[in-house]
Amino acid sequence: MAGVTDPDRCPGVLRPHSAADGALVRIRVPGGQTTGAAIGRLRRIAQQFGSGDLQLTSRASLQIRGLADPVPDSLIRAIRESGFLPSQTHDRVRNIVASPLTGISGGKADVRELIANLDAGLNAEPRLASLPSRFLFAIDDGRGDVSGMPFDLGYQAVDHHHGWVLLGGADRGLYVPARDAVPTLLELAHRFLTASQEFDHVWHVRDLADWATTVPGVRLVELPRGVMATPLGAVVGAASVQVPLALLTPAQATSVEACAAGPVVITPSRGLVLAGAAGRLPELAAVGLIDNPASPWSAISACVGAPSCASSLISTRAYATALAQSGSPLRRTHISGCERRCGAPAGDHRDLVAPRDAQLLTLGESR
Ligand code: SF4
Incomplete structure (x- = not known):
């Protein structure tokens, strides 16, 4: 059973992680649904208390790094007042990825x-605060762009009125009216908790071998699915940009705040979609955000590496920069400072992993 000896260490706002560059909090x-104004509020918090950057994660969360350790109460207060901590008890279980362009x-x-209602429903159920902090909900608007990710419970729309509630993957589910999707997901989360409580450290539906098949009414299903990066550039009227190395600098966050005329969406591929802001792409590109799919930065990601992570002997960001500047045509590549491969993308990609003696990088394929 996966994860049996691995404690649940995922950080949150109320449970910071101590890194080599100071404490970090995950928000x-x-x-990924937010606004330019909210990004601006977090940028000011990151500049006041931390390194100043906002780090995007593959689950469309944001991290603030370089904080004092222990983190001051005033930081927690500022995040709560910015609207990013609606629950004291459910801070680490609000893990929902969704189709960014929905x-x-x-x-x-x-x-x-549906995303907002699922989040509200989770926060309203005291028992669901006990879900593992790695437990992930995936809400797919029918295009199949997030239902190929590893997730625990999900929903994939068939049309405006119906869809599939999915258990442990996109090949098994319950066909439901859209209005029943959130209650069904919450009920299944309770069932998972009940089924998992006789084991230690069960994080995922896939850790309970046959659990999904015992849920009444579950059927095998074939749906469109994949792990698709959000297209870059002008998408209808929206501006879609990649954040190099997933670190949104203060200048970039300021530009996002200035250019966002409507909602801003953080994508699982560590980009941002600014609704209604296609005309502002030149300003966003001017601060280093990537709007051109031909840019090598659209194909390169890296874990935070040294000196921010004590497990890494190499500067993954320096390697990534060298790779981007080399001019070589690239397939999707992720650079890691150790075998944990933090932040590696879910889809097909090439892994570059620093060996233990960090003399050179090894090359491997990951699918
Ligand atoms: S992959 Fe290793 S070196 Fe990189 S952030 Fe994760 S633990 Fe640190």
């Missing part, structure tokens, strides 16, 4: 209301 942003372009339904 959940369900579905309601903006494409998809079979706009699932933004």
Whole structure:
């Protein structure tokens, strides 16, 4: 059974992680749905208390690094007042990824209301604060762009009125009216907790071998699915940009705040979609955000590496920069300072992993 000896150490706002560059807090942003003004508030907090950068994660969360350790109460207060800590008890379980372009372009339904209702429903159920902090909900608007990610419970729209509630992957689910999706997901989360409580350290639906098959009404299903990066550039009227190395600098965050005319969505591929801001792409590109799919930065990611992480002997960011500047045509590549491969993308990619003696990088394929 996976994860049996591995304690649940995922950070949150109320449970900071001590890194080599100071404490860090992870701020959940369900579905990646936020606004330019909210990004601006977090940018000011990151500059006042931490390194100044906002780090994007593959679950569309944001991290503030370089904090005093222990973190001051005034930081927690500032994050709460900025609207990013709606629950004291459920801080680390609000893990929801979703189709980033839902309601903006494409998809079979706009699932933004469903995301908000799922988050509210989670926060309203005291027992669900006990879900593992790695437990992930995936809400797919029917285009199949997030249902290929490893997730625990999900929903994939078929149209505005119906969809599949998915258990442990996109191949098994319950066909439900859209209005029943959130209650069904919450009920299944309770069932998972009940089933998992006889084991230690069960994090995921896949850790309970046959659990999903015992849920009444579950059927095998074939749905469109994949792990698709959000297209860059102008997407209908929206501006879609990649954040190099997933570190949004203060200048970039300031530009996002200035350019965002409507919602801002953090993507699982560590980019940002600014609704209604296609005309502002030149300003966003001027501060180093990537709007050109031909840019090598759209194909390179890296863990934070040295000196921010004590487990790394190399500066992954320096390697990534050298790779980006080499001019070589690239396939999707992730650079890691150790075998944990933090932040590696879910889809096909090439892994560059620093060996223990860090004399050179090894090359491996990951699927
Ligand atoms: S992959 Fe290793 S070196 Fe990189 S951030 Fe994770 S633990 Fe640190």
